[in-house]
Amino acid sequence: MIDFHSHTNLSYCSDRDLDLNWYVECLKQKDEMDAVAITDHGMAIYFPDLVAWAWEYVRDGKVFDKYKDAGNEKLESYISNLSKYKNKNIHCGLEVEMSQDGKLIYDTYYRNKLKPLIGSVHYHFITKKYGFSENEIVEFWLDHNKKLVESGIDILGHPLRWIATHAAIDDAMIDKIVEMADMNGVAIEINSHNMTNSIYEADKRMLCIAMDKGAKVSFGIDAHKKIQVGKFDYHRKLLKDCGVTLADLNLLTLKDLGL
Numbered sequence: 001m002i003d004f005h006s007h008t009n010l011s012y013c014s015d016r017d018l019d020l021n022w023y024v025e026c027l028k029q030k031d032e033m034d035a036v037a038i039t040d041h042g043m044a045i046y047f048p049d050l051v052a053w054a055w056e057y058v059r060d061g062k063v064f065d066k067y068k069d070a071g072n073e074k075l076e077s078y079i080s081n082l083s084k085y086k087n088k089n090i091h092c093g094l095e096v097e098m099s100q101d102g103k104l105i106y107d108t109y110y111r112n113k114l115k116p117l118i119g120s121v122h123y124h125f126i127t128k129k130y131g132f133s134e135n136e137i138v139e140f141w142l143d144h145n146k147k148l149v150e151s152g153i154d155i156l157g158h159p160l161r162w163i164a165t166h167a168a169i170d171d172a173m174i175d176k177i178v179e180m181a182d183m184n185g186v187a188i189e190i191n192s193h194n195m196t197n198s199i200y201e202a203d204k205r206m207l208c209i210a211m212d213k214g215a216k217v218s219f220g221i222d223a224h225k226k227i228q229v230g231k232f233d234y235h236r237k238l239l240k241d242c243g244v245t246l247a248d249l250n251l252l253t254l255k256d257l258g259l
Helices: 020-029 042-046 049-054 063-083 108-113 134-149 171-183 197-213 233-242
Strands: 002-006 035-038 090-092 094-096 117-119 187-191 216-220
Touching (some): 020 035, 020 090, 042 049, 042 063, 042 094, 134 171, 187 197, 187 233
Parallel strands (some): 002 035, 002 216, 035 090
């Protein structure tokens, strides 16, 4: 299987000993992981850690402009370094946020060198904390994801993780997310990082809905620690509980990304 979503120590939230050499060693073992895309956080490339964790660039996409030039230098170095590992089945991707005004938080000049490009939701200011109702939060979340899948990304990262902490998830919400992604040729990600029982049940329904629609699906381990690399236990359990096999899914491939 291919892990289309994992991190190195370049991402602020990853362990410091998680480097590319560890991925090389894991791929040599040839267990379940056939290839991996390194998709470090764009926020870690473009922003100092205190700015990244303040999330103000999500509220206001103009914050990005202040850090764009320095961030581009880091991104070019990131791309150049990862290109050396392509013959080891390690590919260069990126995981990015979208600001509330619909701007992806990276320089789109580099789009063709980042495969896959993952769009994810990690933080928003449209929450109960800021006076919004659950219905308003869900409406915003759906609209935000619509813009995200229309922005040119390849994968919608952990689609249900953020909303699960802010509203009750129902099948209608999942169906809309899968349909929006499918209409735009974006893969729905089954992501095994930091998943709770409630998200597992929602992921199970999402996988079944995606299969029924023939929507593209990608697997992401989203590793932040050495011990997580190459572990597809979560995905195997989902497949078993849904009563499907890999052959039943429209899985994202390297060829789909032009790799």
